[in-house]
Structures are given as C-alpha cells and as structure tokens.
Amino acid sequence: MSSYTDFYLGRGEHAEWIGSLRGECYPENFLAVPPVRLALTATEEGTFRAAIADALIVWEDECLGHGYRPELGWPWPWYSSHASSWIITFDPEDAAVFATVGGGVRWHRLDPRNPWFPDSEDDPLGPPDLAAWLRDPAAPPSVPMPLMRDTPADLPAIGGDTR
Numbered sequence: 001m002s003s004y005t006d007f008y009l010g011r012g013e014h015a016e017w018i019g020s021l022r023g024e025c026y027p028e029n030f031l032a033v034p035p036v037r038l039a040l041t042a043t044e045e046g047t048f049r050a051a052i053a054d055a056l057i058v059w060e061d062e063c064l065g066h067g068y069r070p071e072l073g074w075p076w077p078w079y080s081s082h083a084s085s086w087i088i089t090f091d092p093e094d095a096a097v098f099a100t101v102g103g104g105v106r107w108h109r110l111d112p113r114n115p116w117f118p119d120s121e122d123d124p125l126g127p128p129d130l131a132a133w134l135r136d137p138a139a140p141p142s143v144p145m146p147l148m149r150d151t152p153a154d155l156p157a158i159g160g161d162t163r
Contacts, residue, residue: 002022002023002024002025002065003022003023003024003025003026003085003086004020004021004022004025004076004083004084004085004086004102005020005021005022005025005030005084005085005086005087005088006019006020006081006084006086006087006088007019007020007021007039007052007088007089008081008087008088008089008090008146009045009048009049009089009090009091009092010089010090010091010092010093011089011091011098011107011143011144012144012145012146013144013145013146013147014146015089015145015146017070017074017081017146017148018049018052018053018070019052019053019055019056019067019068019069019070020067020068020075020076020084021055021056021059021064021065021066021067021068022065022066022068022075023059023064023065023066024064024065025064025065025085025086027116027117029064030117031115033055033058033059033062033064034058035051035052035054035055035058036051036055036058036059037115038051038054039051039052039055039088039090039097040088040097040110040112040115041097041110041112041113041115042090042097042112043095043096043112044095045090045092048090048097049090053069055067056068056069074148074149076148078137078149079138079147079148079149079150080137080138080145080146080147080148081102081145081146081148082102082103082137082138082142082145083102083103083137084102085101085102086099086100086101086102087099087100087101087102087104087143087145089107094109096109096110096112097109097110097112097115098110099117099125100125100143101125101126102126102133102137103126103127103133103137103142104125104126104127104142104143105124105125105126105127105128105141105142105143106125106143107125107143108125127141127142128141
C-alpha cells in the first residue's frame with residue numbers, strides 16, 4: 001500500500017513545500033536511502049533542501065515509488081498535508097528537523113545523531129479522534145499546515161462529510 005510524505009521548510013501555515021514522495025514511505029526506508037537520511041540529520045537549511053532534491057530522484061531509482069518536485073505542482077488530490085502519511089520539515093529557527101503524521105497534533109524533533117521516528121504508543125503524534133480526523137483532517141488539534149489547494153465549500157471532504 002502506498003504512503004505519502006511531504007517535505008517543508010519551516011512550520012505552520014507559511015511553511016514552504018519543497019517536495020513529496022509516494023510509495024514505500026516508511027521510517028526504515030527513509031533511514032536506508034542516503035539522501036533522505038542526510039535530510040533527516042540536517043542541521044542547516046541548505047543541506048536539508050539539497051538532500052530532499054536528491055531524494056526525489058533517488059527514491060525512484062531505488063524503486064521505492066515516485067518523487068514530486070514543487071515546480072510540477074502539488075501532486076495530491078487533498079488540500080493540505082493533513083491527509084499525508086508523514087510530514088517532515090526543517091525549521092530554520094530551531095536548526096532542526098521535525099516530523100509529524102497526517103492529522104498530527106504535535107511535531108517530533110529528530111535527533112541528528114539518532115533520527116528515530118516515534119511509534120504510536122511511546123510518543124503519539126496522530127489525531128486523538130480518528131473519526132473527527134476523517135471528517136476534517138485539518139481541523140484542530142492538528143498542527144497548522146499551508147493550504148496547497150483551495151478547499152471548495154460544496155465538495156465532500158475526506159471521509160465523506162461536507163465542510
């Protein structure tokens with residue numbers, strides 16, 4: 001089953017989307033693919049940005065899925081990263097990499113010396129109410145993310161409920 005990962009610079013509604021991966025987007029694969037691992041251990045914005053640019057190519061070379069560059073436009077039918085499996089960002093203010101999940105309620109800071117991803121029981125990131133998240137993935141308490149497409153008021157949201 002495919003999963004989705006979006007990469008950003010910064011956190012919040014004004015974060016800059018710098019690319020996405022589709023396919024075998026699991027932490028063990030992130031750590032096994034050199035440019036993704038480099039991104040996860042970055043302590044400088046330039047390193048993170050260059051590593052993600054390389055990762056979008058290498059991901060396909062490793063037959064793990066597809067990489068999507070920003071110049072080709074937002075690749076997903078949903079309106080923000082709130083419906084993606086993983087969201088990974090470099091925050092220049094903290095000089096650190098953070099990760100959360102779609103509908104995530106907080107950011108997990110990755111240790112550049114040991115970039116482990118939390119599992120759901122020890123360090124929960126995901127939505128506390130799965131049914132509410134299915135109705136509206138961007139609703140609080142989800143972490144704020146940029147809106148990548150306009151949200152039509154008359155179309156059903158993910159999960160079948162209208163907004």
